[in-house]
Structures are given as structure tokens and as C-alpha cells.
Amino acid sequence: MRKELLDELMIISEEEKKYKSGQSTVEQSLYAKDNLTEIDRKRLLQRGKLITVRPHSRFVDFPEHRHNYVEMMYVVQGSITHYIEGKELVLRKGDVLMLNQHVSHAIKRAEYEDIGINFIALPEFFEVPLTMLHEKNVLADFVIGAMRQKNPVSHYLLFRLKEDLQVENLMENMIESMLHTHCNEDIANQYTMGLVFLYLLNHLENLSHNSSLDYKETVVQAVMEYINSDCQNANLTKIAEDTHQSMTVLSKLIKQKTGYKFQELLQRRRFQKAVYLLMETELTVEDIALEVGYENQSYFYRQFQKRYGMTPAKYRKLHKKDKRIPI
CATH class of the missing domain: 1.10.10.60 (Homeodomain-like)
Structure with missing residues (x-):
């Protein structure tokens, strides 16, 4: 990743300064109205936007929660540890974790060098990437499951890609465009995400976990x-x-x-x-x-x-x- 963008991602935010100074619990008002069992997209996603990115907040443990949006974490450097359904999943540089709205998970405290990027997206964001996929495969199943209103299931995918330049370049493009607002960024990022999906389909040997099948x-x-x-x-x-x-x-x-x-x-x-x-x-x-x-x-x-x-x-x-x- 370009040094300028990495330097920007490593800046300690105002929220993180509180944790670093000793606050031991997550700042609830930033994530949810009542409690942290479900993180609310309205707190993180601007009205009218289909997707945004947010660096994962370091220096604090995130208690078990779920989201009312689809989340994808990409690890830029270091490691981020998730706990899903009793499993400890340590994500390292280059790994991609996809979680639909129904997955409950907790996240271990990350330190200064641990940089994870959360892609926060509405299910409809994936309509364009879905058209770029074959009818029946693991990613199409994930997207369709995320859009399903009846009989929803907890579903997550973990791709251990290590340091893959192709995916890194695509992720960097999306991160940069969302941090620094560009024209037509939603549609551009939908097609970029589609390219990421197509690449992942060609590397299913790197698919490490899939909770529902x-x-x-x-x-x-x-x-x-x-x-x-x-x-x-x-x-x-x-x-x-x-x-x-x-x-x-x-x-x-x-x-x-x-x-x-x-x-x-x-x-x-x-x-x-x-x-x-x-x-x-x-x-x-x-x-x-x-x-x-x-x-x-x-x-x-x-x-x-x-x-x-x-x-x-x-x-x-x-x-x-x-x-x-x-x-």
C-alpha cells in the first residue's frame, strides 16, 4: 500500500485516544443508540450512500455484536483477532473476512501497528458485483444470503490471501476513493468489488472458513x-x-x-x-x-x-x- 495512504490510516483518531488513555469500553454513542449488541448502520453510513470504509478502532476490545449491514474487513498490516461461534480467527495482512448481518462476533484489542479496514455496505451495494459472478458459487451464495429477508442464516467467509498485490491494489483504490470523496464512487466501487470477487473465485484454495457450509x-x-x-x-x-x-x-x-x-x-x-x-x-x-x-x-x-x-x-x-x- 502507498506510504501516504498507510500513514493516513495509522493516525490515532479522537475515539482511539480515549481508549489509549484508559477508557476500557467502546464508545457506544458512535455505534448504536441503546446498546452494542447490534451496531447501527445509521451511525456509520451517510444517508444515500451504499458503502463506506472505516479503519477498525484500536486499543479496545469490542464485545460480541452483530450489524444491520454487511461488513467486510481487509487487514492492511499486523493482525486482527475475531471470535465467531466459539472460533478464534486471527486475520493477518492481506486476509479478507466477509460477514453478513446475522453473524455475531467479538474482536480482540488491536494495537497501533494493527490496521484493519471495515467496508460497511448495504446489501443492495452487492447487486452489481452479483451480476459479474456465475449463477452458483460461494460468493454468489453469500450475496444472495445477505439479501434474503426470509429464513436468514449466519454466514461468513474468510479468505487467507497473504500479501496479494492484485487484491491489495483493488482494495487500495476503494479505500482511497471513499476516504477522499470522488465522483460516482459508489458505482465505481461496485465494479471494483466485482473484480475482487472474481479474483477470489479463482483462489478458492485460500477460502479458510465458511460458517454455514x-x-x-x-x-x-x-x-x-x-x-x-x-x-x-x-x-x-x-x-x-x-x-x-x-x-x-x-x-x-x-x-x-x-x-x-x-x-x-x-x-x-x-x-x-x-x-x-x-x-x-x-x-x-x-x-x-x-x-x-x-x-x-x-x-x-x-x-x-x-x-x-x-x-x-x-x-x-x-x-x-x-x-x-x-x-
């Missing part, structure tokens, strides 16, 4: 169901399109969650089915190879012998009676 698990489960239902034709390109992921991201998620590459999982499933067909049907070995997705007969024979230590015909002869299907 584990999106990684959901994607990988879809991959396994796809392989099991159609191992003959399964390919990574098709499942990447269906789950709206890039090939690179999807490969990383599969390896991260299962310990195997996509082709390894596919081959395991194909040979499970091949063994089943050897013992349960009278199909020829050549037909079985085609049935499980191998047009190259020689390759099928080599891989089968490598895996089971014998030819398919010999395997059928030895195990036809006991019907034992190894994994």
Missing part, C-alpha cells in the same frame, strides 16, 4: 458423485464448467480434500467398476475396458496388471467365486 467439501462431493455416476466419460473440464471453477483451482481443491489428483480418483473408480463387471457379468475384457472408459486396450491391460498383479482374465478366474471387490 464448507464450499470446498460441496465442490469435491460433486466431483466424487460425477465420477461415480459416469466414470466412462468423466473429465475435469466438464466438472470445472459445472461447478464454475477454473481447472487449476478445482485440481487444487480435489488434491487438498482427498489427497489424490482427479485422474487418480477417476482411475480408482474405473478399476472398481472393471472388477465388478469381471465378476458379475460375462462381458469380454475388451468390452469391459470400453465400458469403464478405456479405448486403448493395451493401456487398460497394463494398468490392470500393475494394480492387481495379474491379467483381467486371470483375476476373473481366481475371484469369480468369492466375489471379492478390492478398492
Whole structure:
């Protein structure tokens, strides 16, 4: 981040001077009318504005609370510790935490070098970013959930991006435009946020927490169901399109969650089915190879012998009676 902007963000505010001088509780009048259990957007967001930024106030613990707006925290430097649903989440430089209105959380005292920026936004701010996303993905689900009036759920996302220059530049642009009022800043920031979302979608391996569902698990489960239902034709390109992921991201998620590459999982499933067909049907070995997705007969024979230590015909002869299907 540019030194001039960072220097501005590190200035100790009048509110922070009180905490630094010994005031141990949050200045309630700045955040809510009656109590701090729900922070009120009217105290933080100017009338007619869809979004604003506010440096996180240091030198004081924030008690458990929720908001009547969507909040996104970006850590510029140092660390900020949140407590959500009994979990301690330590955000470090470059991390992005998104909270919808229904998330209750507390925040540990931050010190002088700990700079976090809160993006305070109405749900409708995300209408433009939503149009830039695919129909079904973790960020679209988050935005739709934030807009939902009926049956709302607590939903948060934490992306551990470390020091990523692309996201840092986009965040810097939004922070600078909101601290120093620019023309058409709301619409410009909506499109900039859309670019941030698109970048995050290409780096789902950095998605650390999601309170209402584990999106990684959901994607990988879809991959396994796809392989099991159609191992003959399964390919990574098709499942990447269906789950709206890039090939690179999807490969990383599969390896991260299962310990195997996509082709390894596919081959395991194909040979499970091949063994089943050897013992349960009278199909020829050549037909079985085609049935499980191998047009190259020689390759099928080599891989089968490598895996089971014998030819398919010999395997059928030895195990036809006991019907034992190894994994």
C-alpha cells in the first residue's frame, strides 16, 4: 500500500485516544443508540450512500455484536483477532473476512501497528458485483444470503490471501476513493468489488472458513458423485464448467480434500467398476475396458496388471467365486 495512504490510516483518531488513555469500553454513542449488541448502520453510513470504509478502532476490545449491514474487513498490516461461534480467527495482512448481518462476533484489542479496514455496505451495494459472478458459487451464495429477508442464516467467509498485490491494489483504490470523496464512487466501487470477487473465485484454495457450509467439501462431493455416476466419460473440464471453477483451482481443491489428483480418483473408480463387471457379468475384457472408459486396450491391460498383479482374465478366474471387490 502507498506510504501516504498507510500513514493516513495509522493516525490515532479522537475515539482511539480515549481508549489509549484508559477508557476500557467502546464508545457506544458512535455505534448504536441503546446498546452494542447490534451496531447501527445509521451511525456509520451517510444517508444515500451504499458503502463506506472505516479503519477498525484500536486499543479496545469490542464485545460480541452483530450489524444491520454487511461488513467486510481487509487487514492492511499486523493482525486482527475475531471470535465467531466459539472460533478464534486471527486475520493477518492481506486476509479478507466477509460477514453478513446475522453473524455475531467479538474482536480482540488491536494495537497501533494493527490496521484493519471495515467496508460497511448495504446489501443492495452487492447487486452489481452479483451480476459479474456465475449463477452458483460461494460468493454468489453469500450475496444472495445477505439479501434474503426470509429464513436468514449466519454466514461468513474468510479468505487467507497473504500479501496479494492484485487484491491489495483493488482494495487500495476503494479505500482511497471513499476516504477522499470522488465522483460516482459508489458505482465505481461496485465494479471494483466485482473484480475482487472474481479474483477470489479463482483462489478458492485460500477460502479458510465458511460458517454455514464448507464450499470446498460441496465442490469435491460433486466431483466424487460425477465420477461415480459416469466414470466412462468423466473429465475435469466438464466438472470445472459445472461447478464454475477454473481447472487449476478445482485440481487444487480435489488434491487438498482427498489427497489424490482427479485422474487418480477417476482411475480408482474405473478399476472398481472393471472388477465388478469381471465378476458379475460375462462381458469380454475388451468390452469391459470400453465400458469403464478405456479405448486403448493395451493401456487398460497394463494398468490392470500393475494394480492387481495379474491379467483381467486371470483375476476373473481366481475371484469369480468369492466375489471379492478390492478398492
